[in-house]
Amino acid sequence: xxxxxxxxxxxxxxxxxxxxxxxxxxxxxxxxxxxxxxxxxxxxxxxxxxxxxxxxxxxxxxxxxxxxxxxxxxxxxxxxxxxxxxxxxxxxxxxxxxxxxxxxxxxxxxxxxxxxxxxxxxxxxxxxxxxxxxxxxxxxxxxxxxxxxxxxxxxxxxxxxxxxxxxxxxxxxxxxxxxxxxxxxxxxxxxxxxxxxxxxxxxxxxxxxxxxxxxxxxxxxxxxxxxxxxxxxxxxxxxxxxxxxxxxxxxxxxxxxxxxxxxxxxxxxxxxxxxxxxxxxxxxxxxxxxxxxxxxxxxxxxxxxxxxxxxxxxxxxxxxxxxxxxxxxxxxxxxxxxxxxxxxxxxxxxxxxxxxxxx
Numbered sequence: 001x002x003x004x005x006x007x008x009x010x011x012x013x014x015x016x017x018x019x020x021x022x023x024x025x026x027x028x029x030x031x032x033x034x035x036x037x038x039x040x041x042x043x044x045x046x047x048x049x050x051x052x053x054x055x056x057x058x059x060x061x062x063x064x065x066x067x068x069x070x071x072x073x074x075x076x077x078x079x080x081x082x083x084x085x086x087x088x089x090x091x092x093x094x095x096x097x098x099x100x101x102x103x104x105x106x107x108x109x110x111x112x113x114x115x116x117x118x119x120x121x122x123x124x125x126x127x128x129x130x131x132x133x134x135x136x137x138x139x140x141x142x143x144x145x146x147x148x149x150x151x152x153x154x155x156x157x158x159x160x161x162x163x164x165x166x167x168x169x170x171x172x173x174x175x176x177x178x179x180x181x182x183x184x185x186x187x188x189x190x191x192x193x194x195x196x197x198x199x200x201x202x203x204x205x206x207x208x209x210x211x212x213x214x215x216x217x218x219x220x221x222x223x224x225x226x227x228x229x230x231x232x233x234x235x236x237x238x239x240x241x242x243x244x245x246x247x248x249x250x251x252x253x254x255x256x257x258x259x260x261x262x263x264x265x266x267x268x269x270x271x272x273x274x275x276x277x278x279x280x281x282x283x284x285x286x287x288x289x290x291x292x293x294x295x296x297x298x299x300x301x302x303x304x305x306x307x308x309x310x311x312x313x314x315x316x317x318x319x320x321x322x323x324x325x326x327x328x329x330x331x332x333x334x335x336x337x338x339x340x341x342x343x344x345x346x347x348x349x350x351x352x353x354x355x356x357x358x359x
Contacts, residue, residue, distance in 0.1 A: 005203065008215060008227035008242070010235040013207035016228050017062040025226070026132070026202035027072050028063050029193060029214050031185055032056070034078040041231040056081065057088050063207055064092045070131055072197040073124040076102070076185070082120040094124040097131075102189065103165040121164075123197075132202075135159060136340050137195040140313050141330045149326075157334050164189065166315050184210070188312045190217035195309075198223055212238030216245055220305055249301060299353050303339065307353045310335055318354035328354075 009016055033045040035052045047055075060075075067073055073094060077085050089096065100121040109115050125131040140160055144153035167189040190213055194204055200222040206214035209227030211234065218225040219242065229235050299307065310331065311318055321331050332350045336343070 004226050005224045006219075006226075008209050008212060008229055008235050008238045010230070010232055011228060012230050013228040014058050014062055017066050017207065020066050023066050023068045023071070024203055025063075025066050025071055025205035026068055027074075027194065027198040027223075028067055028205045028207070029074045029076075029190065030059070030063060030207050031076040031210065032059065032208050035081065036078060041233050043230060052081065053084050053088075056084065057091075059207060060085075060088055060092060063205070064094065064126070066205065067126055069126050071126055072131055072133075073122075073126070074193055074197070075122045075124070077120050077122070079116070079120070082122075085120075085122060089122065089124050094126065095128040096122060096124055097128075098123040098162050101163045102167065103163055104167075104169045132197055132199060134196055134199070134340075136337050138192055138313070139334065139337055140310075141334050145330055146314075146327070155333065156337050160192070160313070164192075166313060185213045187213055187217050187220075188309060190214050191221060191309055192313070194218055194221050194223060209238060210234060212241050215242055219245060220249070222302070299345075299349060304353055304356070306338055307335060307350065308357055310338060311354065311357070318357045322351050322354050 033040065033043055035045060035047060035049075037046045039045070063073065075085055075089075086096065086099075098121075100123060102119045102121050104117045104119075108117075136156065138160060139157035142153050142158035144150035145157070167186045169186070194214075194217055198204060201224065203224045203226060204214060204218040206225070206227045209215065209229035212227060215225040215227045215238065227238065229238065311321060314331070314334075316327065316331075321327050328347050328351055331354075332345055332347045335350060336345050339345075
């Protein structure tokens with residue numbers, strides 16, 4: 001599979017993955033058609049129930065075959081077939097760790113029943129005792145910290161609940177919307193999954209690549225990706241999206257290094273640490289204590305991405321965080337927990353990064 005790394009492959013995932021001889025995926029995220037009549041480019045999304053269930057078993061089976069023993073497997077699915085996915089997973093020997101409900105901030109309106117405003121996301125593993133889960137990468141401040149100022153609060157924050165209501169559907173008016181795919185997942189949701197269930201350099205597989213959001217999120221977090229997509233049009237557009245992302249990130253890194261040359265006392269640490277989010281972090285420091293902790297004066301591109309991700313996860317705007325001294329301090333501490341790289345961050349530096357997000 002080395003030749004498929006960091007590529008979107010055009011083909012049927014059952015056929016493509018069925019030819020693979022050995023496991024290669026550390027994490028799989030699958031968002032298959034829900035069999036509810038969506039208009040896709042190359043797939044008819046309304047088949048007989050028994051045919052859809054049989055097809056679901058086929059693609060889940062080939063995904064299980066290419067999943068590493070310590071790998072994780074997430075599946076997004078609608079109400080109509082959620083129970084079937086759980087039964088099939090049991091048959092395949094997968095172990096469920098969470099049945100997550102992704103609650104949209106708004107759903108599709110209906111007249112004859114309550115509006116549907118959620119999707120199921122199953123979190124399975126191959127081995128119930130040996131799997132990757134980076135809790136610190138997804139922790140958020142608790143209500144004890146944010147509201148009640150309770151000293152009993154865990155300073156590392158809390159784990160998010162299994163009802164995710166902070167991620168809106170990607171609607172047509174959103175800047176994030178690619179515009180050529182009917183069912184685009186929010187990048188911030190995929191980043192939560194990838195940060196929690198994989199490490200830098202790991203391979204993330206999406207067997208229904210669609211708009212390329214999984215690949216985009218994986219790329220930004222320093223993971224390799226493999227996407228499989230049956231539509232030639234979606235593959236072409238996804239590759240263009242990923243090329244633009246890589247060019248933009250290269251420009252951001254260039255500008256960062258250009259700006260650093262204007263700071264006379266900036267120095268690089270003698271050693272580079274690899275953070276959870278991938279890549280070698282070049283530490284900018286003005287002081288290094290006996291404990292080896294480093295005080296960061298400037299955030300790199302990866303850290304800036306994480307500032308944005310954390311602000312989404314806690315449901316506060318950058319402006320709200322900056323103007324509230326206590327909230328800014330909590331945010332800065334939580335950001336340091338997430339980065340997990342032994343660096344100290346000042347509230348001033350983090351505030352500057354948040355202000356940049358509002359520009």
